[in-house]
Ligand SMILES: Nc1ncnc2c1ncn2[C@@H]1O[C@H](COP(=O)(O)OP(=O)(O)O)[C@@H](O)[C@H]1O
């Protein structure tokens with residue numbers, strides 16, 4: 098019991114003050130601190146060039162950290178060569194060995210571990226079955242479709258039963274439908290095996306649907322580390338708010354902060370209420386963020402005394418399940434409102450003048 | 466009748482819009498395309514035919530052609546038909562009479578010395594025999610001066626030697642395998658094919674030496690070139706460019722200059738020996754012999770041919786993504802295992818291409834062995850050159866060349882069987 102509690106407590110993978118520079122001039126990773134629990138599915142999400150791959154490569158052992166320590170199961174691994182780390186890895190281009198059959202590819206990690214022939218074959222067969230590729234053992238990678246290669250790469254990274262598996266944009270080359278299917282498959286397999294997964298992607302939907310926690314990277318730093326729902330609903334800064342999901346922003350200055358509600362004066366003079374997230378004192382410039390589905394234009398549903406804003410309808414788009422209305426609000430022409438297609442839902446006409454509002458808790462005052 | 470012209474009929478050939486069968490109009494339109502393509506490449510085709518195919522065909526022809534005997538001595542060849550070369554007696558008077566007539570014509574046309582040289586390849590001494598006889602025979606009166614047998618033997622006792630007559634009879638057909646036999650140290654005797662005298666056997670040794678030295682050169686190029694190609698493919702672009710210039714540098718220097726440089730370095734009073742003596746590794750009295758032998762040839766040719774190994778290797782290695790090695794290591798392979806099981810097999814097409822290229826260039830190489838090979842380090846090509854430009858025995862040179870060509874084709878075929886020519890990537 099105490100034993101279990103301790104392992105659950107201690108992080109399985111730890112980045113402690115890790116920095117990385119390739120050229121000695123710029124830091125690609127700036128002071129990375131990250132604890133990943135055992136069995137966790139953690140996604141590194143961020144725009145291209147934000148340092149995600151670099152972090153993964155340092156963990157796998159293909160790049161050395163310029164500063165700081167990386168620990169695996171409590172043990173520093175900075176000086177352990179990649180082949181001794183026992184970390185499974187799925188590469189973006191799959192990196193299946195073209196001169197070996199699928200079965201030989203899978204047997205490779207077992208052979209180098211000197212596992213006997215019968216056991217090896219059993220493990221290969223089991224791993225192939227796990228990804229529904231049991232019938233393809235004799236094929237060469239070039240004879241498989243992209244999705245099939247992806248499955249084989251996954252099976253190969255898992256066949257030697259690593260506790261930690263790294264995946265660098267593994268679904269990047271697949272079409273949308275296949276990608277969604279594989280997201281589900283990977284998640285299912287990871288849960289079944291109880292492995293720890295560090296997953297890199299620049300696709301936010303992928304990150305939100307698969308992960309236990311998401312680390313949003315930008316400019317070599319983790320901008321926010323949180324479960325998907327928290328990340329979406331409570332972004333901690335404007336980068337995260339912009340990067341995850343669709344988002345409306347209004348720019349203004351904080352006038353006062355009372356009882357956890359900030360009064361913000363927008364640039365065109367109108368006043369709104371917002372939840373102060375990383376603004377602390379009046380006079381600060383702020384970027385206010387509201388999700389399109391949290392905007393309300395039915396006055397009856399707003400709290401009494403809530404501030405409202407005048408808006409002009411610019412465009413109405415019927416999208417089937419939802420309506421998407423583009424408004425001009427406080428000088429912003431790209432203010433989007435999403436409403437559910439319900440029988441009583443009003444369809445607004447371009448040119449209409451309306452008033453919109455929201456709950457102060459849904460409107461977050463972030464850094465400018 | 467209406468059946469034939471119907472376009473959509475269930476039976477009969479498919480017809481094009483103008484009523485001709487679809488197959489024929491397709492063939493016609495394709496033929497026009499092919500003709501146009503052929504016209505585009507016609508200049509190249511002609512060039513290749515004239516400069517490449519024709520000389521090879523000519524060489525193959527010369528290696529068996531032997532019309533000079535029957536053209537210069539037509540009557541003699543006819544008369545010799547009934548003579549039994551194995552009987553041990555000289556031909557009878559009619560043969561000598563025919564020879565006299567033929568020689569007179571040949572002297573008038575000044576072709577007798579050429580025939581002498583030709584037959585001298587097979588039986589040394591015949592050349593002077595023809596030259597000497599030519600002077601006198603020209604003055605003979607064919608109707609009154611007979612019988613000629615004694616007169617010929619009077620001019621030169623050679624005419625009384627059965628061997629001379631055997632040679633003439635053996636080489637009287639218009640085509641002969643003689644050059645080829647000669648090229649593999651055999652001779653065509655009266656009793657058929659026989660081995661040459663031990664001191665005349667040089668070509669088999671030379672072929673074998675050419676073969677194993679080319680293999681050695683190919684192997685040393687591979688051993689030296691593989692790491693360089695790997696560096697080229699894996700260094701950062703700026704460093705790789707500098708290295709590439711170093712690899713290509715030899716191409717910008719004359720081959721003669723490079724080979725002569727090896728002479729300067731390797732000779733007994735050369736730089737390397739001086740250095741070794743100076744550090745005391747070898748005594749001044751027994752300086753190393755590194756040139757004018759096989760070592761010199763192998764060393765200099767490895768240097769000359771190295772780029773031909775490195776470039777194909779590099780072009781293949783460049784296409785092997787580094788993620789394969791990373792994947793292998795992440796799967797638990799040590800650096801060596803990852804290289805040997807994953808990288809090396811994928812570089813095999815480059816090894817094949819480089820090796821074939823180097824080997825084929827080496828096996829026909831001429832200048833470098835000529836300059837640094839001495840007597841023990843020369844190749845078959847040097848012998849071919851000798852026959853083409855010094856001894857003027859073009860037939861033998863052509864036969865040697867033809868054998869070399871066949872040997873290369875055979876090796877190429879064997880390579881295809883063992884490794885597969887599809888596996889060769891030259892770029
Ligand atoms: N091997 C390398 N050498 C030099 N710079 C590199 C190397 N790999 C990546 N970088 C740089 O580091 C930054 C982060 O790259 P990367 O970690 O690949 O980002 P991401 O995976 O998030 O797209 C980029 O600016 C990239 O140019």
Ligand SMILES: [Mg+2]
Pocket residue numbers: 149150151
């Ligand atoms: Mg990346």
